[in-house]
Amino acid sequence: MMLLALGLCFSAFVALSLATEKHPVAMQGRALIARVDRSAWRWVGWALLAVAFALSVSARGWALGPVLWLGAMTLAGIGLAFGLYPYRPRWIVPAACLVPLLGAAGLLL
Amino acid sequence: MKQGFRQSMAWLHTWTGLLVGWLLLLIFMAGTASYYREEISRWMRPELPASQVSADVAAQRAVAFLQANAAHAETWFVTLPDARNPAIRLFWRNPDSMVKPPVEGERRRRGGGRFGEATVDPNTGNALEARQTRGGDFFYRLHFDLHYLPVMWARYLVGFCAMFMLVAIITGVITHKKIFKDFFTFRPEKGLRSWLDFHNVSAVMALPYHAMITYTGIVTLMVMYMPWGMKAAYPQDENAFFSEAFGGLPEITTEAGQRMPSAPVQRLLDSARLQWNGADVAGFSVVHPGADNAVIDIRQRDGRRLSSETPALRYDMVRGTLLQHSPEAGAATATRGVMYGLHLAHFADWGLRALFFLSGLVGCLMVASGVVLWAVKERPKHARQGRIGFGLRLVDALNIGTVAGLPIAFAAYFWGNRLLPVGLQARAEMEVSVFFYTWAAALVAAFVWPRRAMWAVQLYAGAAMFALLPVVNALTTSAHLGITLRTGDWVLAGFDLAMLAFGAMLALCAWRMQHWQPPLSAAEKKKRAAAMAHAAKTAEAGA
Numbered sequence: 001m002m003l004l005a006l007g008l009c010f011s012a013f014v015a016l017s018l019a020t021e022k023h024p025v026a027m028q029g030r031a032l033i034a035r036v037d038r039s040a041w042r043w044v045g046w047a048l049l050a051v052a053f054a055l056s057v058s059a060r061g062w063a064l065g066p067v068l069w070l071g072a073m074t075l076a077g078i079g080l081a082f083g084l085y086p087y088r089p090r091w092i093v094p095a096a097c098l099v100p101l102l103g104a105a106g107l108l109l
Numbered sequence: 110m111k112q113g114f115r116q117s118m119a120w121l122h123t124w125t126g127l128l129v130g131w132l133l134l135l136i137f138m139a140g141t142a143s144y145y146r147e148e149i150s151r152w153m154r155p156e157l158p159a160s161q162v163s164a165d166v167a168a169q170r171a172v173a174f175l176q177a178n179a180a181h182a183e184t185w186f187v188t189l190p191d192a193r194n195p196a197i198r199l200f201w202r203n204p205d206s207m208v209k210p211p212v213e214g215e216r217r218r219r220g221g222g223r224f225g226e227a228t229v230d231p232n233t234g235n236a237l238e239a240r241q242t243r244g245g246d247f248f249y250r251l252h253f254d255l256h257y258l259p260v261m262w263a264r265y266l267v268g269f270c271a272m273f274m275l276v277a278i279i280t281g282v283i284t285h286k287k288i289f290k291d292f293f294t295f296r297p298e299k300g301l302r303s304w305l306d307f308h309n310v311s312a313v314m315a316l317p318y319h320a321m322i323t324y325t326g327i328v329t330l331m332v333m334y335m336p337w338g339m340k341a342a343y344p345q346d347e348n349a350f351f352s353e354a355f356g357g358l359p360e361i362t363t364e365a366g367q368r369m370p371s372a373p374v375q376r377l378l379d380s381a382r383l384q385w386n387g388a389d390v391a392g393f394s395v396v397h398p399g400a401d402n403a404v405i406d407i408r409q410r411d412g413r414r415l416s417s418e419t420p421a422l423r424y425d426m427v428r429g430t431l432l433q434h435s436p437e438a439g440a441a442t443a444t445r446g447v448m449y450g451l452h453l454a455h456f457a458d459w460g461l462r463a464l465f466f467l468s469g470l471v472g473c474l475m476v477a478s479g480v481v482l483w484a485v486k487e488r489p490k491h492a493r494q495g496r497i498g499f500g501l502r503l504v505d506a507l508n509i510g511t512v513a514g515l516p517i518a519f520a521a522y523f524w525g526n527r528l529l530p531v532g533l534q535a536r537a538e539m540e541v542s543v544f545f546y547t548w549a550a551a552l553v554a555a556f557v558w559p560r561r562a563m564w565a566v567q568l569y570a571g572a573a574m575f576a577l578l579p580v581v582n583a584l585t586t587s588a589h590l591g592i593t594l595r596t597g598d599w600v601l602a603g604f605d606l607a608m609l610a611f612g613a614m615l616a617l618c619a620w621r622m623q624h625w626q627p628p629l630s631a632a633e634k635k636k637r638a639a640a641m642a643h644a645a646k647t648a649e650a651g652a
Contacts, residue, residue: 070318
């Protein structure tokens with residue numbers, strides 16, 4: 001559950017960063033970005049954050065859920081901004097697809 | 110005011126941050142370590158065996174031990190083993206008649222002999238002869254009581270830092286114009302720009318955590334910082350305020366009665382669990398043990414609740430009847446309970462605890478990058494004048510001595526735990542001294558030679574000390590990675606692995622500090638390119 005929440009937050013931040021002006025250039029998968037409108041990525045990002053929130057609250061209740069959600073956002077954002085963006089930009093899009101899938105798999109198994 | 114609003118906020122941010130930065134870093138690091146207070150304590154007493162008995166058996170052994178060793182105490186206080194702590198912890202309070210007057214010249218212990226304590230092996234019911242150490246409690250106390258200072262002064266000092274931190278957070282948000290635009294922006298290898306980015310991102314990403322931890326931190330000691338409301342409403346009796354506001358179960362003021370055997374403790378625990386629909390028992394306390402009016406307060410284990418106010422039940426310990434539930438908290442008390450609980454994070458399971466710990470580390474990085482940023486920004490001004498001024502030299506020295514020196518002190522504390530002889534007099538205090546002497550040495554070295562080479566030296570020293578800790582552990586104990594990984598003792602194995610990770614991180618910082626080249630200005634770049642081109646041309650002509 002933690003991993004899925006973390007993965008969703010990570011993908012959400014990737015989507016949100018695609019919506020900003022400067023970042024998409026640094027990434028691979030430019031074709032994907034060109035096809036979809038920038039403001040659409042913003043919607044995707046916020047929607048994923050909302051899903052992560054709903055997941056956290058449904059798993060841990062209204063007391064601990066939001067705390068978990070905020071913590072997952074922090075970790076995902078730090079990993080993206082300090083790790084992948086400056087040093088491994090090519091991993092970002094694959095990671096954004098893979099980590100939530102891994103989390104979902106972990107939840108089902 | 111001539112300046113604009115944002116400039117004055119930036120000024121405030123710079124100076125509030127710098128003034129308290131170094132002490133704040135100590136507070137942040139100690140607080141972050143305190144999330145793993147129990148785990149640190151466990152690692153620092155490698156003699157403790159894992160608990161293999163149920164809570165009921167442990168409770169019976171605790172009561173048996175206390176009956177044998179503290180039968181005449183006024184109160185007993187029992188904490189049962191759990192996943193994070195394998196031993197039974199016991200405290201008791203001796204009656205006034207048993208307290209010896211303090212000996213002249215001897216350093217007084219807290220409570221002056223009024224309190225007894227023991228750590229008991231739940232598997233055997235005997236006292237454990239573990240090495241003397243303050244374990245993770247040292248960091249917990251250091252976080253708000255500091256050390257070597259009177260407690261009240263220390264707490265005011267910490268509260269002052271927390272207030273400044275709160276100001277720095279608010280002014281920082283105002284100063285940082287493009288929070289959303291620069292949300293993910295970290296540009297390495299760009300000198301001042303990189304430091305600013307790093308400071309911004311570490312602050313913004315964990316902003317909910319920073320704001321929460323600072324505000325709730327002030328709330329934990331709010332009555333001490335702002336006592337006037339309480340003084341007005343309860344002019345005579347502060348204790349009445351505390352017991353009414355936060356007390357839970359009321360204090361018992363009656364005298365102990367005739368001696369009379371108690372009901373079996375596991376029956377009382379069973380009854381409590383039934384009342385709580387199966388929730389676990391964390392521990393209990395007994396007032397007037399062994400008397401015919403003995404009462405037992407049973408505490409519920411922290412679980413899915415944010416608040417630090419844990420429910421408790423009071424039983425007549427002789428007849429086994431339920432006397433009282435802990436009262437429902439009022440709105441204000443409940444609010445404080447939630448804030449206190451959020452700060453301590455006792456509710457967190459391993460995953461959530463890791464998130465809190467990582468957020469705490471991000472906080473440390475934010476404070477550290479803030480004080481470094483000041484020096485980086487100031488340096489060109491001094492470079493233009495051709496000499497490093499007093500202020501920058503002071504800040505440089507303090508930066509090296511705390512940002513690079515404190516990790517060395519933390520590692521040294523753990524080294525001391527493993528290397529100081531077990532039978533030493535006042536061993537626990539000695540470990541603490543190791544921490545402070547090491548830190549002092551790092552600070553002195555930084556003041557003597559506040560240069561970039563010193564950064565690298567101290568960061569490498571910290572890296573080596575952290576990375577070698579598992580080795581020292583393996584050489585001095587039988588609770589090392591070779592064994593803990595195989596038996597799946599993840600508390601001990603996790604500690605060693607975390608030490609390796611810290612070592613690697615510090616080594617990376619040190620390596621970058623050692624190999625860093627100052628970025629070239631545009632004019633200099635042009636000059637170098639021209640020189641290169643010229644050299645190439647002459648080489649060609651020569652050929």
